[in-house]
Amino acid sequence: MRAFGFDWQWRSSGEPLSIDDYRRAASRTVPRMVWSYIEGGADDLRTVAGNRTAFDDWWLVPSVLAGHDTHDLSTRVAGLPVSMPVLTAPTGFNGLTRWSGDLDAIRAAERVGTRCVVSTAATWSLEEIADAAGEQHAFQLYPGSEGVAAVLMRRAWAAGFRSLFVTVDVPTVGNREGERREGMGVPPVLTPRRLLDVARHPRWAYDVVRHRRIGGRNLASGNGVTAALASIEVQERHLVQSRLNWDDVAWMRDNWHGSLYLKGVLRPDDAVRAVDLGVDGVVVSNHGGRQLDGAIPSLTALPAVADAVAGRAQVLLDGGIRRGTDVIKALALGADAVLVGRPCLYGTAVAGDRGVEHVLTILRQEIERGLTLLGVRDVRDLDRTHVRPAGTRDQNEISIAAITTQ
């Protein structure tokens, strides 16, 4: 309400302004069991935390009097034109967060002009997603055995996907104790306290019962609870594959005629090997800290990977992006674009497709403002002169010397 020259609100907490506001709001919309799945990670959450703090290891170094008031954020990722260098990361079982989660991401991404990487463990089948989409998106493959990979690749191609992101950092599932502590598992462990918690989220509970979008629809059919649980078991049995190796990547390269990215690469030597096999890009990622706890934060791993790839393929990054300035730092350190995982789930949890759209719009506005303040016109003009390692002066000099001699 507007009166006496002021905007009046009945409650003090207005619209979320930042991704962190969305995180706080999202945590209230789902039971703790589900929140432990969205927000958690492996073991002691060291890598989850490191993915965030790694951004504090770098300061931005602005130029003044740059004279730019417009920015070009557009680029191409995996052959797909995007209005900004931010895509949504694949997240499985989105229906746990909100029944419409996978479609929310697609609709929101299209409205802001970007694209999604759709998870193998989506709660809408890849065909349903392709039907609902107005644009082409990318498909993320948990490769598992050659047989399962071949079927999913054929289905994805037939549905119109031309960009494949193969996730290679799940030779086994990380130790997510936080989930187990909250009873998240197959089957979920229910206690009176947990049932009460579900009852405190009637909207969420109603949607689960009404829409039954909690299981992975690419992995098992049917919409009952048994099918949902079976889909998680199928994923663990067939798609998580400790024997996956470089020959499998070569096989996928031979059998996928669109663009092929490996997601979950942290070492320069692995990135070079992937590029030598003909992949179009790598995603520097530790799976949002959900796999190997203690694994190097993505941003820390990025400069060496970008140097080793040396422009022969695209380098993307995910893990811990929560601000436009995080995107700017990643691009300055050699990423061509980034993926965001949890922020989109926060958006879905709070307000469905409008929530994801707002999350992506916040990032876009923050990137634009950040570029203006940094004195840079286009995202492709970002380079290492725009960042400087934080820390003591001596450490800075050592790190800068290391970067300039790499």
Ligand SMILES: Cc1cc2nc3c(=O)[nH]c(=O)nc-3n(C[C@H](O)[C@H](O)[C@H](O)COP(=O)(O)O)c2cc1C
């Ligand atoms: C709830 C959840 C589910 C995920 N499921 C998948 C998945 O199915 N496939 C995959 O490759 N990565 C998956 N990831 C990892 C994300 O693709 C991405 O690497 C990570 O979320 C990036 O970190 P961020 O959440 O800090 O942005 C998942 C992440 C989360 C949080």
